[in-house]
Amino acid sequence: MKKSNNLVLIGFMGVGKGTVGRELAKALNKFAIDGDDMIESFANKKIKAIFQEDGEEVFREIEKNLAKFLSSSVSNAIISTGGGFYKVKGLEKIGTIIYLKSSFEAILTRINASPNASKKLTKRPLLQDLEKAKTLHKEREKGYESKADITVNVEGKTPKQIVKEIKKQLKIAKFK
Template identity: 70%
Template sequence: MKIDKNIVLIGFMGVGKGTIARELAKQTGIFAIDGDDMIESFANKKIKEIFEDDGEDEFRKIELNLAKFLEKSVSNAIISTGGGFYKVKNLNKIGTVIYLKSSFEKIIDRMKKSSNCEKKFAKRPLLSNLEKAKELHDQRDKEYEKKADFVVIIEDKSAKQIAKEIIKFIQKGKN
């Protein structure tokens, strides 16, 4: 499959953006890029360490540099992003923005059922306080929707089903 623009997956941390990106890659033959992995490679440290050592402001600066790079240098790719990436000013210039929407409770349940549950929570510093994280989720929900070209409610769907829904939307846009 060939796409005109990148597919940019946004949504709250732990919603499954990376999982969906890998499934999309499998179904389309398009490369999937993980924004958080790129940030870690650039900084030569884990995101958790960037937050601890340098603070969230420094992390957001690196994220902004990544957004500029993606806009100028990446095409025909599926890009999974960090939970706060939607705030970059050039988001819609990077590609078609897909919001993977889920309730906070379902996200936490999904993460808890994962075989590497502790690792998933440990790598997300903003999930260390679930009460604050829920507030952040609720605040971001409407913001994600405003930025998205398409919203996919992912609850009770498999990665395969979600990917098919996204592909159908992308193909409709080509007609």
């Protein structure tokens, strides 16, 4: 199946996929879609509540259904995904996969520098135990890299700088 013209942002929770996605959508005149927002809308509850009330397994099942929807019904969009979305079957059918790469420490620094840091930490169930989260980050890194068409190191960069790097790499990727 031919890849869609979507750009799919993957990476660890808190790396800035939503922020970069909105900035990239503006720069490329595309719609920005947030996968976690779509899941919350579908379930009619926050992700934290899905994890607490229904469990991670139910959340991952909703993610799987979201992936099917995105691959069959969405085009010309920038799609920000949750941290574990890279594992869904058929990810490559949704669009060009861009991995926003960062160290765990830089992600925490980024979140803590945000004006609503405590809210950002609270809404991420898997960030509640920082030692477990750090281990999860290490475990996921290879998975993100293996799925990515393009990898962009985002540490110490503004969303505008990251978008510039993505646009540059997209032009390079088209000629490979």
